[in-house]
Amino acid sequence: MSFSHDHVGLSVTPEDLDATVEWYVSKLGFTVDQQFDSHGTTFVYLVSGDVKIELLAGASHRQLPIPDVLTSMDPARLHHFCIAVEDLDATVSALRDLGVALIGGPMAVAAIGQRIAFVTDNLGNIIEFAEPGTWPAGRPG
Structure with a gap:
């Protein structure tokens, strides 16, 4: 497959x-x-x-309560989806200019060699933005 x-x-x-x-x-x-x-x-x-x-x-469709965004690991729901961006700092700056508040980051995640940040949409869905990085040896990039 x-x-x-x-x-x-x-x-x-x-x-x-x-x-x-x-x-x-x-x-x-x-x-x-x-x-x-x-x-x-x-x-x-x-x-x-x-x-x-x-x-x-x-x-x-029924309305579900918005979770405690980054700490919710409820297995019965989508936690977040991720969008790759070329430049995280530029993306974060543009989002702030548009009135979109960060709920996490920017932060570096050494284990995957990426920098990430999180926002929520108008309904509370979590969106991660990830800047390309160098993956550790043995991991796909």
Whole structure:
């Protein structure tokens, strides 16, 4: 078997769909690639470079409490998704200029040879930004 990443799917309420699309467009520069309704759910695909996020808004979604962001390791939910960036400092600066607050970092993680930082979107989903680094010997880069 061989795999490559396709997209991350995030559930939102129908009431939060437009605000969530606007957040990703205005704060992270994503564009709407597709939007359609199927089986009682509205699907919106957002893209930026080779990163794709699928927003799913259906009537049956229930609101869950926002976790204690970086410390929550609840196995019943997505903890975060990660977007690779060329320059973490430039990304953090641009995010701050757009009013996006960091919830963690920037920090160096020596074990993987990367610098990372974290934010949350308008719904509390955690997004990690990772700057390329040199992986330790024996680890893929």
